[in-house]
Amino acid sequence: MAKIQLRNIVQARSGDKGNTVNIALFAPNEDVYELLINEVTTERVKAHFTGWVKGEVTRYLMPNIKAINFVCKKALSGGGSASLRMDNLGKCYASNLMRLEIEMGDVVAVNFSKS
Incomplete structure (x- = not known):
């Protein structure tokens, strides 16, 4: 099976509130959405952000x-006003998650990359 980075098949957006970050992934079609459900689990997201996300990761499906x-x-060392981190906001988390590699299987997807 071929591996592919999320950035090549989905779009993402992230934001923060206090010490919590939310990251949304948007699939271009139903096949890719099903692939995301199977491949991008809370465990994989937590592992991807080892050392950064120290709390619980919860996943919400929005099939519509x-x-x-x-x-x-x-996820933000206390939040924007409390953290001494260089980037103390959650805006970069979507970009970071887009580097996660998943197994493509037989899914044909739209390629969003500009390269």
């Missing part, structure tokens, strides 16, 4: 818009 939202607790 073919999206998945991950809520990551204790």
